[in-house]
Amino acid sequence: MEQKIQQLKNLLAEIADLNYISALLGWDQQTYMPSGGAEARGNQMALVGRLAHERGTSVELGNLLDELKPYAATLDPDSDEARLVKVTARDFDKASHVPSSHIVEFTQVTTLAQQAWMEARQNSDFTIFRPHLEKIVELRLEYASYFPDFTHPYDALLDDFEPGMKTADVKMIFEGLRPKLVELIKAIASKPQVDDSFLHQHFDQGKQWKFGEEVITKFGYDWKRGRQDKAAHPFTTEFSLNDVRITTRVDPDFLNPMLFGTMHECGHALYGQGVAPELERTGLERGASLGIHESQSRMWENLVGRSLPFWEYFYPRLLEVFPQFSAVPLKRFYKGINKVKPSFIRVEADEATYNLHIMLRLDMELALMEGKVSVKDLPSVWNAKMQEYLGITPPDDAMGVLQDIHWSGGMIGYFSTYSLGNLVSAQLWEKINQDIPDLDEHIRHGKFEILLGWLRQNVHRHGAKFEPQELMLKVTGSRIDPTAYIRYLKKKFGEIYGL
Amino acid sequence: MEQKIQQLKNLLAEIADLNYISALLGWDQQTYMPSGGAEARGNQMALVGRLAHERGTSVELGNLLDELKPYAATLDPDSDEARLVKVTARDFDKASHVPSSHIVEFTQVTTLAQQAWMEARQNSDFTIFRPHLEKIVELRLEYASYFPDFTHPYDALLDDFEPGMKTADVKMIFEGLRPKLVELIKAIASKPQVDDSFLHQHFDQGKQWKFGEEVITKFGYDWKRGRQDKAAHPFTTEFSLNDVRITTRVDPDFLNPMLFGTMHECGHALYGQGVAPELERTGLERGASLGIHESQSRMWENLVGRSLPFWEYFYPRLLEVFPQFSAVPLKRFYKGINKVKPSFIRVEADEATYNLHIMLRLDMELALMEGKVSVKDLPSVWNAKMQEYLGITPPDDAMGVLQDIHWSGGMIGYFSTYSLGNLVSAQLWEKINQDIPDLDEHIRHGKFEILLGWLRQNVHRHGAKFEPQELMLKVTGSRIDPTAYIRYLKKKFGEIYGL
Numbered sequence: 001m002e003q004k005i006q007q008l009k010n011l012l013a014e015i016a017d018l019n020y021i022s023a024l025l026g027w028d029q030q031t032y033m034p035s036g037g038a039e040a041r042g043n044q045m046a047l048v049g050r051l052a053h054e055r056g057t058s059v060e061l062g063n064l065l066d067e068l069k070p071y072a073a074t075l076d077p078d079s080d081e082a083r084l085v086k087v088t089a090r091d092f093d094k095a096s097h098v099p100s101s102h103i104v105e106f107t108q109v110t111t112l113a114q115q116a117w118m119e120a121r122q123n124s125d126f127t128i129f130r131p132h133l134e135k136i137v138e139l140r141l142e143y144a145s146y147f148p149d150f151t152h153p154y155d156a157l158l159d160d161f162e163p164g165m166k167t168a169d170v171k172m173i174f175e176g177l178r179p180k181l182v183e184l185i186k187a188i189a190s191k192p193q194v195d196d197s198f199l200h201q202h203f204d205q206g207k208q209w210k211f212g213e214e215v216i217t218k219f220g221y222d223w224k225r226g227r228q229d230k231a232a233h234p235f236t237t238e239f240s241l242n243d244v245r246i247t248t249r250v251d252p253d254f255l256n257p258m259l260f261g262t263m264h265e266c267g268h269a270l271y272g273q274g275v276a277p278e279l280e281r282t283g284l285e286r287g288a289s290l291g292i293h294e295s296q297s298r299m300w301e302n303l304v305g306r307s308l309p310f311w312e313y314f315y316p317r318l319l320e321v322f323p324q325f326s327a328v329p330l331k332r333f334y335k336g337i338n339k340v341k342p343s344f345i346r347v348e349a350d351e352a353t354y355n356l357h358i359m360l361r362l363d364m365e366l367a368l369m370e371g372k373v374s375v376k377d378l379p380s381v382w383n384a385k386m387q388e389y390l391g392i393t394p395p396d397d398a399m400g401v402l403q404d405i406h407w408s409g410g411m412i413g414y415f416s417t418y419s420l421g422n423l424v425s426a427q428l429w430e431k432i433n434q435d436i437p438d439l440d441e442h443i444r445h446g447k448f449e450i451l452l453g454w455l456r457q458n459v460h461r462h463g464a465k466f467e468p469q470e471l472m473l474k475v476t477g478s479r480i481d482p483t484a485y486i487r488y489l490k491k492k493f494g495e496i497y498g499l
Numbered sequence: 500m501e502q503k504i505q506q507l508k509n510l511l512a513e514i515a516d517l518n519y520i521s522a523l524l525g526w527d528q529q530t531y532m533p534s535g536g537a538e539a540r541g542n543q544m545a546l547v548g549r550l551a552h553e554r555g556t557s558v559e560l561g562n563l564l565d566e567l568k569p570y571a572a573t574l575d576p577d578s579d580e581a582r583l584v585k586v587t588a589r590d591f592d593k594a595s596h597v598p599s600s601h602i603v604e605f606t607q608v609t610t611l612a613q614q615a616w617m618e619a620r621q622n623s624d625f626t627i628f629r630p631h632l633e634k635i636v637e638l639r640l641e642y643a644s645y646f647p648d649f650t651h652p653y654d655a656l657l658d659d660f661e662p663g664m665k666t667a668d669v670k671m672i673f674e675g676l677r678p679k680l681v682e683l684i685k686a687i688a689s690k691p692q693v694d695d696s697f698l699h700q701h702f703d704q705g706k707q708w709k710f711g712e713e714v715i716t717k718f719g720y721d722w723k724r725g726r727q728d729k730a731a732h733p734f735t736t737e738f739s740l741n742d743v744r745i746t747t748r749v750d751p752d753f754l755n756p757m758l759f760g761t762m763h764e765c766g767h768a769l770y771g772q773g774v775a776p777e778l779e780r781t782g783l784e785r786g787a788s789l790g791i792h793e794s795q796s797r798m799w800e801n802l803v804g805r806s807l808p809f810w811e812y813f814y815p816r817l818l819e820v821f822p823q824f825s826a827v828p829l830k831r832f833y834k835g836i837n838k839v840k841p842s843f844i845r846v847e848a849d850e851a852t853y854n855l856h857i858m859l860r861l862d863m864e865l866a867l868m869e870g871k872v873s874v875k876d877l878p879s880v881w882n883a884k885m886q887e888y889l890g891i892t893p894p895d896d897a898m899g900v901l902q903d904i905h906w907s908g909g910m911i912g913y914f915s916t917y918s919l920g921n922l923v924s925a926q927l928w929e930k931i932n933q934d935i936p937d938l939d940e941h942i943r944h945g946k947f948e949i950l951l952g953w954l955r956q957n958v959h960r961h962g963a964k965f966e967p968q969e970l971m972l973k974v975t976g977s978r979i980d981p982t983a984y985i986r987y988l989k990k991k992f993g994e995i996y997g998l
Contacts, residue, residue, distance in 0.1 A: 017546045020539065021520060028523060033742065036724035040519065040739030043780075047516045051550070225535035240539030243532065281542070 001071045005081055008064050011055065012088065013281040018052040020239045027237045031229045031247060042111045046104070053103050056095045065089045083465040084282055090163070091283065097146040102139070109135050110410040117408030124398035126379050133407055134375045137368050140412050144369065154369045157413030161290045162420065164467035167366070169480075170416045173423065174359055177482040182389075184489055185352055188340045191497040196336035198328045205250045211321050212248060212262035215314065219300060220452040221246075221266050222273050233405060234261050236268035236297075241280050244272035255322075256337070256348070260301050267300030268293055270452060274460025288459075289468040290414065291480070294421020295428060296455065302351055302422075303429045303488075304451070308334050309443040335496050342390035344399040346418075352489055355422060356389040361404075361415040368412070424472065426485035428459070431476045500570045504580055507563050510554065511587065512780040517551035519738045526736045530728045530746060534614065541610030548606045555594045564588050582964040583781055589662070590782065596645040601638070608634050609909040616907030617731070623897035625878050632906055633874045636867050639911045643868065652868045656912025660789040661919065663966040666865070669915045672922065673858055676981040683988055684851055687839045690996040695835035697827045704749045710820050711747060711761035714813065718799060719951045720745075720765050721772050732904045733760050735767035735796075740779050743771035754821075755836070755847065759800050766799030767792055769951060773959025787958075788967040789913065790979070793920020794927060795954065801850055801921075802928045802987075803950070807833050808942040834995050841889035843898040845917075851988055854921060855888045860903075860914040867911070923971065925984035927958070930975045 025045050033041060055061070065088060072085035113132035120129035144153035152167040159165065213228065231247035238244040246265035251257045271287050279285045287293040304310050308330075311318075315330050325333065340350045346357040364381060367373035373381055382401040387393050394400030406414050432454055433439055442450050458475045469479050493499065524544050532540060554560065564587060571584035612631035619628035643652035651666040658664065712727065730746035737743040745764035750756045770786050778784045786792040803809050807829075810817075814829050824832065839849045845856040863880060866872040872880050881900040886892050893899030905913050931953055932938055941949050957974050968978045992998065 013542070014546060017539075017543050021524070021543050021547065024523065024527060024543075025520070028527065032726060032728070034723055034726050034744075036721070037739055037742030040516075040742060043512070044516050044520050044523075044738070047513060048520065222535070224533055227531060227533050229531070239543070240536050243536030243539060245533075280539075 001068070004064060004068055004071070005084075008061075008068060008084070008088065009282060011058075011061050011064070012084075012283050015052055015055045016281040016283060016285065018048050018055070022048045022052065023237045024239050027239075027245060027247075030231050030233065030235065038115075046107050046111075049107055050100070050104065053095065053100060056092065057100075061088075061092055062096070065092055078465075080278065080284070080465070084284060087464055088283055094147075094160075098143065099146075102142065102146075106139050106143075106410055109139060110408065113408040113410070114405065117402065117405060121398050121402040124396040124402065126397045126402060129402065129408065130375055133378075136407065136410050136412070137375060140410065141369065152369075154366055154413060157369070158416065161411075161414050161417050162468055163289055164469055165289070165291075165420075170362065170420070173480060173482055174355075174362065174416075174419065177355060177419075177423070177486065178359060180482070180486045181352065181355055181489075184486075184493065185340065185342070185356075187499050188352065188493055188497050191499065193341070194335040194339050194496065195332065196339045198325065198333070199255050199336055200253060201255075201324055202253055203255050203322060205252050207321050208250050208255065208258045209248075211318065212258050214317070215259075215305075216246075216262055216266035218446055219263070219266055219270065219304075219448050221269055225273055226269055228262070228265075234265055236265045236272065238269075238272045241272060241275050241277060241285055244269045260305055260337075263305040264297045264301035267297035270300070270455070271296040271460050274452075274456040275463040276461040279463040279465070284463040284465055286464045288462065288464055288466055288471050289420075290417035291420030291424060292459070292468050292471060294418055295424035296421075296459070298421050299425040299429065299455075303425055304443065304448075306337055306351070307440075307443065309440045311337075312444045313446040338492070338496055340493060340497070342392050344386070344392065344394050345403055351422070352493060353390060355419045358415050358419040360385045360389055362419075365412050365415065420468070420480060423480055423482050423485045424468075426488040427472065427476050427478070427480070428455075429488065430484045500567070503563060503567055503570070504583075507560075507567060507583070507587065508781060510557070510560050510563070511583075511782050514551050514554045515780040515782060515784065517547050517554070521547045521551065522736045523738050526738075526744060526746075528610075528613070529730050529732070529734065537610065537614040541607050544610055545603045545606040549599050549603050552594060552597070552599055552602045555591060556597075556599075560587075560591055561595070564591055577964070579777065579783070579964070583783060586963055587782055593646075593658075597642065598645075601641065601645075605638050605642070605909055608638060609907065612907040612909070613904065616901065616904060620897050620901040623895040623901065625896045625901060628901065628907065629874055632877070635906060635909050636874060636911070639909065640868065653865055653912060656868070657915065660910075660913050660916050661967060662788055663968055664788070664790075664919075669861070669919070672979060672981055673854075673861065673915075673918065676854060676918070676922070676985070677858060679981070679985045680851065680854055680988075683985075683992065684839065684841070684855075686998050687851065687992055687996050690998065692840070693834040693838050693995065694831065695838040697824060697832070698754045698835055699752060700754075700823055701752055702754050702821060704751050706820050707749050707754065707757045708747075710817065711757050713816070714758075714804075715745075715761055715765035717945055718762070718765055718769065718803075718947050720768055724772055725768055727761070727764075733764055735764045735771065737768075737771045740771065740774050740776060740784055743768045759804055759836075760846070762804040763796040763800035766796035769799070769954070770795040770959050773951075773955040774962040775960040778962040778964070783962040783964055785963045787961065787963055787965055787970050788919075789916035790919030790923055791958070791967050791970060793917050794923035795920075795958070797920050798924040798928060798954075802924055803942060803947075805836055805850070806939075806942065808939045810836075811943045812945040837991070837995055839992060839996070841891050843885070843891065843893045844902055846902075850921070851992060852889060854918045857914050857918040859884045859888055864911050864914065919967070919979060922979055922981050922984045923967075925987040926971065926975050926977070926979070927954075928987065929983050 022045060025041060025048065029041050065085065068085045069089065072082045075082040109132070113136055116132045117129050120126060140157060141153060144150070144156045147156040150156045154167045158167055158170065217223070225242045226244045226246065228246050228248060230249065232249065234247045234249050236244065236246045246269045248262045248265060249257045271293055275285050311330060311334055315333060319325050338350065340352045342353050343349055346354065349357055363385060364373065364378065368375070379397050379401045383393050386400065432451065435454060436450055439451060442448070459471070462471065466474065472478065472480055521544060524540060524547065528540050564584065567584045568588065571581045574581040608631070612635060615631045616628050619625060639656060640652060643655045646655040649655045653666045657666055657669065724741045725743045725745065727745050727747060729748065731748065733746045733748050735743065735745045745768045747761045747764060748756050770792055774784050810829060810833055814832060818824050837849065839851045841852050842848055845853065848856050862884060863872065863877065878896050878900045882892050885899065931950065935949055935953060938950060941947070958970070961970065965973065971977065971979055
C-alpha cells in the first residue's frame with residue numbers, strides 16, 4: 001500500500017504544481033503584466049486549469065482512491081495518510097460531478113465578465129456588467145444542479161470555499177450575530193465620534209512601504225520564502241510553501257490601506273509559510289478553508305495590529321518615520337485607527353460594521369440562487385439593504401453593487417468566509433490568551449514568536465487536513481460561533497467609545 | 500487539408516502556450532522569485548517542459564505531419580503554411596530523439612544549478628557550482644548522443660540555438676575573424692588610449708532608469724506590450740507577441756550597463772514585438788535563431804547606440820539628466836563609449852574585443868564536449884585563455900569563469916550565437932544603408948521609424964519561418980560571413996583611434 005500511496009502522491013504533486021503555476025499566472029496578471037498580455041494570459045490560464053481538472057478527475061486517480069480507501073480506514077484517522085485519502089476523495093468526488101465543458105464555459109464567461117466588471121466599475125454603469133452576471137448566476141445554478149445531494153443550491157458553492165459548511169449553518173451563525181452588531185453600532189453612534197483625521201495626510205509612499213515591511217518582519221514573515229509587491233486589489237498567493245507572496249496597495253494620502261492591508265496579507269502568508277513541509281504538493285498544503293485563512297489575516301490585522309499593546313511598541317517607531325504624528329498622543333491614535341462609522345466600501349470597513357457588509361452580500365447571493373431576486377434588480381436591492389443595515393445609501397453603483405471583483409470571477413459563495421474568518425479569529429484569540437496569559441506583554445515588547453508559534457502548532461501546520469469545524473473543535477473545543485467575536489467587540493469598543 | 504492545418508495549429512497553440520508559461524516561470528525566477536522558491540520552481544518548470552515535450556513528440560502530431568507533408572510540398576515553399584509544416588517537422592524530428600525523462604532531469608538539474616551559480620558567483624567560489632556543471636556537461640553529452648547523425652557532438656547543441664548551423668561553419672567563420680581582430684586590437688593598443696573616466700561616476704539610479712526608458716521609447720518599444728524589470732543578468736523574454744519583456748541592470752557608478760544593456764534588450768524585444776501576428780502560437784512566433792536575434796540587439800546597442808549620429812540627438816538630453824557631462828564634449832563622450840580595452844566581463848566588453856570573449860567560450864565548450872578538459876580545471880583554463888587572447892588574468896572566478904549564467908542553465912552551444920549576431924548585425928547594416936542612404940540623418944534627428952520599419956519588413960515579421968542562413972541569403976544576398984563586421988570595426992575604430 002505504501003507504493004499506492006506514493007503513486008497517489010505523484011499524481012497529486014502534478015496537480016499541485018499545475019495549481020501553483022496557475023497562481024503564478026494570476027499573480028503576474030495582477031502585479032506586472034502589461035495590458036497587451038491579457039488575451040494570451042487567458043489562453044494560458046485556461047490551459048493550465050483544464051490540465052489540472054483532467055488530472056483531478058482522471059480514471060487513474062479514481063481507481064487509486066478506490067484501492068486506498070479501505071486501507072486508509074485502518075489508519076489513525078488523523079494521520080497524514082488517512083487525511084490525504086479522505087480529502088483527495090472528497091475533492092475527486094466533487095470535481096467528478098462537473099463536466100469539463102462546464103469548466104471551460106465557466107472560465108470563458110468569467111474571463112470576459114472580469115473585463116466587463118472593470119469597465120462597469122470604472123464607469124459606474126451596472127448595465128455593462130449585468131448580462132455577464134446573469135450568465136454567471138445561470139452557470140452557478142447549473143453547477144449547483146450537479147450536486148442534487150445538497151439541500152440548498154447555495155450549499156454546493158459554499159462547500160467549495162468552506163468544506164463541510166452548510167448554508168443553514170452560516171445563516172444561523174449570522175442570525176446570532178446581526179442583532180448584537182446592530183445594537184453595538186447603535187450604541188456607538190450615540191456617543192461622540194473619535195477623530196481619525198491624522199490618518200488622512202500625505203505619507204511618503206516609500207516610507208509607508210518600509211514601515212509595513214518592518215512590521216511584518218517582526219511578525220515573522222520569512223522574506224526568503226516570500227516577497228511583497230504592489231497590486232490594485234491586494235491578495236496573497238503561493239507557488240510553493242517556500243514561496244508565499246503578498247501584495248499591498250499604498251495610498252499616498254491615507255495610511256490605513258498600506259498599514260492594515262500589509263498586516264492582513266501577512267496573516268495569510270504566515271499561514272502558508274507555516275504548513276508542515278510534508279504536506280507540500282499533496283493538495284493538503286492549502287489552508288483548511290477560506291474562513292480559517294481569513295481568521296489568520298484578520299487576527300494579525302485587527303486583534304494584533306489594531307490593539308493597544310501593538311501600538312505601545314510600534315507607535316514610537318511610527319513617530320520616527322512620520323514625525324507628523326508627534327502631535328497625536330498614542331491613545332488618540334489608537335482610537336482613530338479603530339473608528340467605527342458606517343461606510344460604503346467593504347474592504348475599508350471597521351471591525352464593527354464589516355460583517356454587515358458581508359451579511360448584505362449573503363442575503364443577495366441567497367436571493368439570486370433561490371430565484372427571489374433577479375440580476376437587473378441588484379443595484380436597487382443593494383442600495384435598499386445598505387440603507388437598512390448601515391443607514392447609508394451609495395452615491396453610485398461603483399461605491400455599491402460594483403465594488404467587489406468576486407462575482408465577476410464567478411465566486412458566489414465566497415463572501416461569507418470573510419465573516420467566518422472574523423468570528424474564528426476572536427474564538428482562537430480567546431483560546432490563545434488562555435494558553436498564553438501574558439500575550440499582551442509579549443506584543444507590548446514587539447515579540448510575536450510566541451503567538452506565531454501557537455498558530456503554527458495549532459492551526460498552520462495542519463494545512464487542509466481538517467475541515468474548518470473539525471479544526472475549531474480540536475483547537476478550541478467548540479464549533480464556529482459568534483459569541484467570542486461579540487465579546488471582543490463589546491469590550492474593545494466599550495472602552496474606546498465609553499459605552 | 501485546411502482542416503488538418505487547423506488541427507496542426509491547435510496542437511501547436513497548446514505547445515506554444517506551454518512554452519510561454521515556461522518563459523514566465525523563468526522570468527519570475529530571475530527577477531522576483533525569493534530564494535526559497537527555487538526547488539518548487541524546478542518542479543514546475545520540469546512539469547511544463549515535459550508536457551510541452553510530450554506534445555511536441557506526440558503520435559498525433561507525427562501522424563498529422565506525415566499527412567500534411569505531401570500537401571505542403573504543393574504550396575509556395577515560402578508560404579506560412581509550407582513553412583509551418585517544415586519547421587514543425589524539423590522540431591518534431593529533433594525532439595523525438597530525446598526521451599522525456601532526459602528533459603525532466605535536465606530541467607531539474609539546471610534549475611538547481613542556476614541557484615548554485617548565483618551563490619557561487621556571489622562568493623566567487625567555483626566549488627559551489629562545480630558539481631552542478633559536471634552534471635550538466637554529462638547531460639549535454641547524453642543529449643548529443645541522441646543524435647548520432649551529427650558529425651560533432653557539439654553540432655546537436657548548436658543546432659538547437661542556430662538551426663542548420665554546424666560546428667565546422669562556426670569554426671571557419673571564427674577563424675576568418677580572429678586574426679583580423681587580433682591585428683585591429685594590436686593596432687589600437689599602439690595608439691594613445693581614449694578617456695572614458697566620465698562614465699565611471701555616480702549616476703542616480705532612478706534617473707538612469709528613466710533615461711533608458713526614454714531611449715527605447717524612441718526606438719519604438721511598445722510599453723503596452725511589454726515592460727522592463729531589473730535582473731542581475733539581463734535578458735528578454737516573451738509570454739505572447741503582445742507581452743515581450745526586457746530586463747536591465749543599473750550600476751550606480753557606471754553608466755554603461757544600464758545604457759547599452761537597455762538598448763540591447765530592447766533590440767531583442769523589438770524583434771519579438773515585430774513578428775507577424777498570424778504566426779502567434781504556431782511555433783513560428785520565435786525569432787529565426789539566437790544569432791539573428793542577437794543581430795537585432797547588437798544593432799540597436801552598437802550600430803545605433805554607440806554611433807555618433809545617435810549621440811548627436813541624445814547627448815543634449817543626457818546633459819539635461821546628468822549635468823556632470825557638461826565638461827565632456829560630444830566627441831570625447833563618443834570616443835569614451837567606444838573605448839577599446841581588454842576587460843574581464845563579456846557583457847561589458849567593447850565591440851572589438853567582445854568576440855574574443857566568445858571564442859574563448861567556444862574553445863572551452865568544444866574542449867568540454869570533446870572530453871579534452873574537465874570541469875574542475877575550467878577556472879585555470881579560463882584564466883590561461885584570457886591571458887592568451889586578451890593579455891589579462893581575472894582577479895577571481897566571479898570575474899572569470901563564473902561571470903555568465905548560461906552554463907548553469909545548461910546552455911552549452913549558445914555563446915557562438917553572440918558573435919554570429921555581431922557579424923549579422925554589420926551585414927544587415929550595410930544592406931540597410933544601401934536601401935536607406937540617409938539613415939544617419941534620421942538617427943541624427945531621433946527618428947527610428949524608418950530603421951524599425953525596414954527590420955520589421957525584412958527580418959522581424961518572418962519569425963522563425965526561415966533558417967538563419969536562408970534569411971541572410973534572402974535579405975542580403977549572402978550567407979553569414981565576417982567581412983562586413985571587419986569593415987565596420989576598421990572604419991569606426993580607425994577614425995576613433997586614428998589608425
